[in-house]
Amino acid sequence: MFPAGTSSEPRTRITLGEFIGLTIAGLALGAIYAIAASGLVVTYTTSGIFNFAHGAIGMVMAFVYWQLRVEQHWSAPLALFVALLLVAPAIGLIIQTTLIRRLNPNDTGMALVVTLAVMVALMGIAFTLWPQTQGRLLPAFYGPNAHLSIGGQLITYEELISIGLAVATAVGLRLFFYNTRLGISMRGVVDDRQLMAMNGRSPAMLSALSWAIGAALGGLAGILTASTYSLDIINLTLLVLNSFAAAMLGRLRNLILTFVGAIVLGLLDAYVVGYLKLTGWLVHLRPVVPTLFLFVVLLALPAVHLRSGTAAIAKAIRIPAGARSLGNGVALVVLAVVVAPFLHGTVLGNVNAGVALGIGALSIVLLCGYGGYVSLAQYAFFGFGAWLFSEVGHGGNPVGLLVAAAAGAVLGVIVALPALRLRGLELALSTLAFGQLAYYMFFLQPEVMGRSDLAIPRLHLPGLSLESGDRNLIFLTVVFALASAGVLALRRSRFGRILVASKDSQVAVATLGLNLRLSKILLFALATALATFGGALYGSTQRLVTADNFQYVSSLFIVLIVYVYGVSTPGAALAGGLSLAIAPLLAVHIPVRFQAVTYFMTGFGAFVLLGRPTGIIPAASEWLHDKLPRRVLHEPAVGTVEVSRAAASDA
Amino acid sequence: MSAHAIELIDVHAAYGGIEVLHGVDLVVPEGSLVAMLGPNGAGKSTTLKAIDGRLVPTSGCVHIAGRHMNGASTKQLARAGVCSIPEGRGVFPNLTVEENLRMVTQLHADLSMSEVAERTYARFPILGNRRTQLAGTLSGGEQQMLAMSRAMVSDPSVLLVDEPSMGLAPRIVAEVYEVLRQLAAEGITMLLVEQFAQMALSIADYAAVMIQGRVVTFAEPADLGDVAGAYLGASA
Numbered sequence: 091m092f093p094a095g096t097s098s099e100p101r102t103r104i105t106l107g108e109f110i111g112l113t114i115a116g117l118a119l120g121a122i123y124a125i126a127a128s129g130l131v132v133t134y135t136t137s138g139i140f141n142f143a144h145g146a147i148g149m150v151m152a153f154v155y156w157q158l159r160v161e162q163h164w165s166a167p168l169a170l171f172v173a174l175l176l177v178a179p180a181i182g183l184i185i186q187t188t189l190i191r192r193l194n195p196n197d198t199g200m201a202l203v204v205t206l207a208v209m210v211a212l213m214g215i216a217f218t219l220w221p222q223t224q225g226r227l228l229p230a231f232y233g234p235n236a237h238l239s240i241g242g243q244l245i246t247y248e249e250l251i252s253i254g255l256a257v258a259t260a261v262g263l264r265l266f267f268y269n270t271r272l273g274i275s276m277r278g279v280v281d282d283r284q285l286m287a288m289n290g291r292s293p294a295m296l297s298a299l300s301w302a303i304g305a306a307l308g309g310l311a312g313i314l315t316a317s318t319y320s321l322d323i324i325n326l327t328l329l330v331l332n333s334f335a336a337a338m339l340g341r342l343r344n345l346i347l348t349f350v351g352a353i354v355l356g357l358l359d360a361y362v363v364g365y366l367k368l369t370g371w372l373v374h375l376r377p378v379v380p381t382l383f384l385f386v387v388l389l390a391l392p393a394v395h396l397r398s399g400t401a402a403i404a405k406a407i408r409i410p411a412g413a414r415s416l417g418n419g420v421a422l423v424v425l426a427v428v429v430a431p432f433l434h435g436t437v438l439g440n441v442n443a444g445v446a447l448g449i450g451a452l453s454i455v456l457l458c459g460y461g462g463y464v465s466l467a468q469y470a471f472f473g474f475g476a477w478l479f480s481e482v483g484h485g486g487n488p489v490g491l492l493v494a495a496a497a498g499a500v501l502g503v504i505v506a507l508p509a510l511r512l513r514g515l516e517l518a519l520s521t522l523a524f525g526q527l528a529y530y531m532f533f534l535q536p537e538v539m540g541r542s543d544l545a546i547p548r549l550h551l552p553g554l555s556l557e558s559g560d561r562n563l564i565f566l567t568v569v570f571a572l573a574s575a576g577v578l579a580l581r582r583s584r585f586g587r588i589l590v591a592s593k594d595s596q597v598a599v600a601t602l603g604l605n606l607r608l609s610k611i612l613l614f615a616l617a618t619a620l621a622t623f624g625g626a627l628y629g630s631t632q633r634l635v636t637a638d639n640f641q642y643v644s645s646l647f648i649v650l651i652v653y654v655y656g657v658s659t660p661g662a663a664l665a666g667g668l669s670l671a672i673a674p675l676l677a678v679h680i681p682v683r684f685q686a687v688t689y690f691m692t693g694f695g696a697f698v699l700l701g702r703p704t705g706i707i708p709a710a711s712e713w714l715h716d717k718l719p720r721r722v723l724h725e726p727a728v729g730t731v732e733v734s735r736a737a738a739s740d741a
Numbered sequence: 742m743s744a745h746a747i748e749l750i751d752v753h754a755a756y757g758g759i760e761v762l763h764g765v766d767l768v769v770p771e772g773s774l775v776a777m778l779g780p781n782g783a784g785k786s787t788t789l790k791a792i793d794g795r796l797v798p799t800s801g802c803v804h805i806a807g808r809h810m811n812g813a814s815t816k817q818l819a820r821a822g823v824c825s826i827p828e829g830r831g832v833f834p835n836l837t838v839e840e841n842l843r844m845v846t847q848l849h850a851d852l853s854m855s856e857v858a859e860r861t862y863a864r865f866p867i868l869g870n871r872r873t874q875l876a877g878t879l880s881g882g883e884q885q886m887l888a889m890s891r892a893m894v895s896d897p898s899v900l901l902v903d904e905p906s907m908g909l910a911p912r913i914v915a916e917v918y919e920v921l922r923q924l925a926a927e928g929i930t931m932l933l934v935e936q937f938a939q940m941a942l943s944i945a946d947y948a949a950v951m952i953q954g955r956v957v958t959f960a961e962p963a964d965l966g967d968v969a970g971a972y973l974g975a976s977a
Contacts, residue, residue, distance in 0.1 A: 271843055271844075271846065271847055274836060274840045274843055274844065275844065275847070277833075277835065277836060277840075278833040278835070278836050278840070278841075278844060280835070281833040281834055281835050281836070282831075282833060284795055284815060284827065285827065285831050285832075285833065286833075286844075287794075287795075287814065287815035287816045287819065288793065288815055288819050288824075288825050288827070288831065289819060289844045289845065289847060289848065289891070290816055290819040290820045290847050290848045291816060291844075291847060292814075292816050
């Protein structure tokens with residue numbers, strides 16, 4: 091999560107002067123985190139919605155500032171004024187009024203998904219407007235030579251500016267939220283919107299204002315970061331994400347604790363770089379320092395109260411009966427048999443990868459769709475499964491698949507344990523952190539897949555060779571059909587009902603005497619087993635993988651795309667996996683500028699959910715159900731007959 | 742211009758597709774206290790919502806001080822002097838007592854914070870002791886008092902109160918009703934919704950009995966006679 095190119099040379103002995111220098115650098119970074127985190131806290135306390143897109147807003151603002159300052163040659167004060175006091179609040183307002191206003195704050199899952207989608211969409215827009223083929227640099231506010239000297243250590247004006255701005259932000263926010271009527275109203279509106287209206291203030295205006303302020307703070311943090319480090323879309327977005335850890339220390343509400351957390355994070359970063367020898371397996375330690383901090387904070391948080399639910403969707407989703415789901419599976423396999431011979435080369439390879447991803451993505455249907463837990467670490471599980479298969483499945487031995495699944499179940503329990511006591515939001519954050527940890531501390535290790543491509547054998551079933559792509563496709567389709575039939579059977583079972591019930595109302599489930607924790611652990615074990623199983627198949631299909639195949643950002647894509655298609659529908663896993671695998675093929679045919687196909691597809695795609703919260707597939711099947719003549723759907727045609735009789739008698 | 746503070750003419754209102762008010766006709770004369778009684782689900786609270794703007798009527802007219810107010814927002818109505826105290830404590834639980842009172846001051850430009858605090862603490866000394874405490878940590882009775890303070894200090898043209906006795910101990914209920922009686926004595930027009938008739942009728946000028954989405958009886962408490970007994974289980 092840290093911009094590349096910042097030095098991390100080990101030092102052996104550190105003088106007092108160097109210590110002071112490190113401390114000032116740490117404070118300066120902590121100051122940036124503090125500004126970013128306070129923006130997050132402001133939005134959360136006043137709108138009840140955790141803004142995953144906060145980092146992306148900061149990133150976009152850094153680029154907007156670059157555009158004005160460097161491309162348009164504006165003076166720094168003018169560019170800052172326009173960027174932070176006009177453009178950033180406008181972006182916050184637009185996001186709030188067009189998207190966030192339509193969310194129900196009680197529906198944590200949907201709020202998470204939509205703000206994640208905003209983040210991904212903003213990244214897509216940035217990739218389009220500011221293609222990364224060109225290097226960009228922000229000039230320092232006071233140039234490289236403007237510094238003070240304390241104890242022989244150079245302290246740049248930039249560092250002082252960051253610290254000063256953080257202090258100003260802290261004081262300003264405190265005064266605003268506790269001493270002005272507008273500020274107090276903004277804290278009150280999250281308690282009771284209607285009551286706020288009865289007190290003569292528009293709740294909509296207050297929420298919009300809070301997003302405008304949050305965006306401006308995110309923008310300030312983004313610009314400060316970019317002027318210290320580099321202008322890189324992914325790094326900037328994720329660097330501001332680090333401030334999540336600081337905000338969590340204040341439980342997203344307490345500004346003072348949030349600032350403490352931010353300063354601790356900044357100092358930790360500086361001391362880790364200054365005092366530790368970051369070599370060997372520790373070489374990637376620096377970017378995961380905030381992640382480890384976040385884990386500690388999440389573990390220390392007190393357990394939340396059980397919540398009761400609210401109706402989030404208007405209509406229940408039909409669960410296909412056993413015979414129907416088997417029929418769908420058979421139809422799918424027949425389709426694969428028919429299509430396979432027509433596919434060749436890269437297309438065939440990508441379709442294969444897509445189906446394998448679809449198998450792994452069924453875990454999202456289990457976790458998010460049935461359980462209501464947004465998990466953002468699926469690609470870490472995929473990668474773990476692929477790696478295990480390469481270690482265990484010599485010559486494509488199918489036992490390797492089982493080992494991968496079993497290890498996945500264990501891994502799932504380990505991941506679920508710390509999150510058991512927490513809400514959906516903390517779970518999402520901790521899984522995102524886990525995905526990042528897995529990427530830096532595991533996949534990037536030279537022994538795993540960090541140094542060179544990892545070769546994974548193609549699965550070899552006794553008496554059945556899967557070496558050719560078309561056979562592999564049919565095999566994968568059969569596996570997907572069986573797995574999704576299994577997932578549906580699970581949904582119809584007693585366990586499935588408990589899952590869906592606890593997603594609705596934990597209080598009701600607990601008072602019925604059912605064991606919430608056990609079902610949660612079981613769910614994570616099952617889902618993660620499915621994910622590592624799918625990952626093993628994905629690896630065996632790809633044959634060669636690198637750490638980049640399992641980037642933690644990809645986990646966001648797959649969760650979003652499965653939500654878009656319908657997170658409670660197994661078919662969405664297949665559609666999602668295929669979409670992600672095929673998108674790069676489209677990229678070849680469009681201008682370089684629009685390469686961020688995946689970002690657009692998943693980011694903007696997710697906005698469909700605001701109108702159709704159940705996703706595309708359930709909405710489409712409902713539409714078909716209403717529009718098509720009934721006999722097409724093999725149902726009694728009573729209605730049709732009666733209508734035609736009535737028409738006849740009228741005539 | 743009519744002399745009625747509130748006048749509802751054939752008001753229909755619905756939650757989604759389900760109609761709850763099937764043509765409510767109601768008059769609250771200027772300066773009077775009307776108690777709206779009726780069984781659970783009769784539409785009493787919904788009627789209040791149609792008046793204070795939380796729910797837009799599907800048809801019919803809502804007149805406040807003779808002006809047609811259908812579709813005005815809660816905020817606009819609040820600023821126009823409609824003070825509504827919703828069911829279940831109209832307070833912000835995560836703001837302190839003092840901050841809750843500060844919210845009241847935005848209704849009138851001429852209300853100063855010190856004046857609001859002074860008048861509230863004079864009437865409810867207990868709130869003065871708890872001024873820096875979060876409203877959510879107050880007892881139910883204290884929260885109701887805090888909610889009532891908005892009506893006390895903002896000098897509303899119309900006061901709507903929804904089930905002020907809900908969940909409160911009888912002694913606290915008596916205290917709340919004492920405040921309502923004082924407000925009525927000051928000449929504030931009031932529409933009071935209550936499921937338990939006796940208390941409400943003791944201070945009301947008129948009673949409106951609602952059954953199944955309509956006002957079926959409108960009379961002075963003394964003339965209510967059988968209706969009260971038949972539908973409310975308590976006589977005046």
